[in-house]
Amino acid sequence: MNLELRLSVEDSPNSAGIVIDAIRCGKLALDRSEGGVLNGPSAYFMKHPARQYTDDEAYRMTEAFINETWGKKPDEMLDYRRRQRQQAVAEG
């Protein structure tokens, strides 16, 4: 098997949306007084994070970071999601 792929992109706009997401994750950490390396966002948004994960894993970690479910036990996550849904319903 031999695969050759040619990709033509414009670099700078290609990174802008990702940086906008990274900035907002950085701000979330500030709001939550979390410091140090943000592992999920670093693995998802960056080529050379402290620790590499597959992009699927990194995506899930970043989602969990955003939703504050990272590191929580499964039952706590269910509880968290339930509360979020209730809040969304209450807010219409």
Place this chain on the structure above:
Amino acid sequence: MHNIRIGIIGVGNCASSLVQGINYYRHKDSEDAIGLMHWEIGGYKPCDIEVVSAFDIDKRKVGKDTAEAIFAEPNCTTVFYKDVRKIGIRVRMGKIMDGFSEHMRDYDDKYTFVLADEPEPDMGEVVRVLKESGTEILLNYLPVGSEEATRFYAECALEAGVAFVNNMPVFIASDPAWAKRFEEKNIPIIGDDIKAQLGATITHRTLTDLFKKRGVKLERTYQLNTGGNTDFLNMLNRIRLLSKKESKTEAVQSVAAKRLDDGAHEPGVAPFSGGFPQFRRYCH
């Protein structure tokens, strides 16, 4: 909830796209916003980001409003949003250090960095600006190979208590000693070396991962990048390229079923320009 106040180190092509993007999203909504993971993250929309400080060393940028500096030469990226609001934030002179490579003098001003002859700030001055401007997150967009300069600005972020997003391949977040310092001060850091939305790295990683999942044995793989902007001109100094090469190689190696032998994966940067549109990058 106030805006997210960012500082920019290096008002080059990427910073230009970022600032244009923030303005572009002002006129969009969640339905037609492209290029983002989510329209809203933790209640923040893309347009809730505001530039409050910026540093550069090019005489066509230093002293200008950031909204103008992003369109100054040698920036050559596509202008997809030209009506960027002037924000009254002037680009300040940065500390040059190794941000400027001597070989950059050999090219026409249109393509290369032209040093401003303003006095350079020391760390105290940069920290003062970061604090007084209310900068919360500092973005590093320095040229590849700016080892000293990146460490200088990372040190400024630590000193000012400002979060750091390291978009280029000098290893800060992935260097345990630096990571520890950010942790000790409880300052968030994201890094290193931004992975574009759909560029060579993510494509190469995804294919490598697919090979792994489908049981295909990957024997050799390469990535050739060709481009014509200042990022590529700067990388003509091969010594500066080492960290970029490591970053790109590791990004692919880390998702391979089995690490490839040295030389079995090669990211390469082919010579600058040669008739390519100035801003475009071709990857093979």
